[in-house]
Amino acid sequence: MDTTKTNLLFLFNLVLFVDYSFSQLCFDSSCGVGEPTIRFPFQLQNLQPKSCGYPGFNLSCKASQQTVIGLPNSGQFTVQGIDYQMQHIWLNDPDSCLPRRLLTLNLSGSPFSGYFYQSFAFFNCTFDYTKYKLNPIGCLSGQNYTVFASSSERAVSFLASRCSLISSVDVPVQWTFPEPVATSDLSEDILLSWAAPLCGRCETRGGRCGLKSNSSTDTECTHTSRRGLPRGARYAIIAGAGVPALLFLVGLVCCLCGKVKRLACRRRLRSVDSASSAAVAPQSLVTTDGLDSSTIESYPKTILGESRRLPKPDDSICSICLSEYKPKETLRSIPECQHCFHADCVDQWLKLKASCPVCRNSPKRMSIDILVS
Ligand SMILES: *[C@@H]1O[C@H](CO)[C@@H](O)[C@H](O)[C@H]1NC(C)=O
Ligand SMILES: *[C@@H]1O[C@H](CO)[C@@H](O)[C@H](O)[C@H]1NC(C)=O
């Protein structure tokens, strides 16, 4: 049902796109191929009129086609993704050392704030850490010292007795980790959201937000489905009723694909099951090799936004069912290796086998246990 709704929205957006190219001065823009689409409330500084954006949302393009935003008290960050419906933005450090930026991150004066926060303590250590399963922050470490960031109470007390505390900071992480991570290199994009302007609902309904004329802060939503047939739709109909019919057909096919995916998921898992434990009867799916559901439930989950931003941008396909992630799908990641999958797929997998389908790491217990033993 969700798929159908998404497809309808997609159809509507397509129609709106036609409309927009005729009637608007503030075109969607971008700094390059694969870079985020830039539209209201964001605006490309010096390239688009000020009225195309909201105060505090000006972006610029670097020579390397990177999209860049300047935060008043924290300097420049690269923009890795924007989700207009959820009002989310993903940032990273242009110099590839995000943890250094996190130590001094101050969002005051910007329209953004964190969506999920997790507190991390940074330590400067000189002990030999190689026999522990710890993940150092390479870009902050030197020849004779290593820097770690941790959000786990046990790992923090372990490190506190051996290292000097640099600082404790609240990191705007992009995943909720119900179980705190022992140590993290904190290289993954941070996730921020904005409260004003409120254009997410407008975007979700297929509309586009913009500033009211003569105002620098009041917005209006145009071309929503509530306003009857938009001009774009009329163009589409003039162009031939065949076009929408075709789009509906595409929607129907996609809808079927969703079902095929779920089937594929089950089929692949069944083959894994029979390969790994041929003697086990099909109805006793929960073998002793798997994880219990409360452990599985404790693994971080996220719902994919329209922009389909993932923590690891390369993984656009779920390696269990081999189908591409689609907006609004629920994903789950395995905390230890942070590989992610459709929640439906990985939940079934973990019930059978307590290892990551991709890297075979055992996610059963995290490195905290190794630390203390
Ligand atoms: C965005 O615009 C404001 C005011 O117009 C300016 O102070 C700020 O420096 C601009 N941002 C960037 C990244 O240049
Ligand atoms: C963030 O920057 C503002 C303005 O410079 C300052 O007043 C505030 O104390 C800073 N906050 C932190 C936590 O450093």
Ligand SMILES: *[C@@H]1O[C@H](CO)[C@@H](O)[C@H](O)[C@H]1NC(C)=O
């Ligand atoms: C860590 O400590 C060493 C001295 O032991 C010092 O030279 C280095 O600057 C410190 N690094 C950080 C990031 O605090």
Ligand SMILES: *[C@@H]1O[C@H](CO)[C@@H](O)[C@H](O)[C@H]1NC(C)=O
């Ligand atoms: C690191 O330690 C070695 C020997 O302990 C020493 O020779 C070297 O100068 C140190 N390097 C730094 C950057 O302190």
Ligand SMILES: *[C@@H]1O[C@H](CO)[C@@H](O)[C@H](O)[C@H]1NC(C)=O
């Ligand atoms: C916009 O503001 C200017 C001056 O502030 C005024 O002359 C003009 O009539 C206004 N236009 C509208 C459409 O309100």
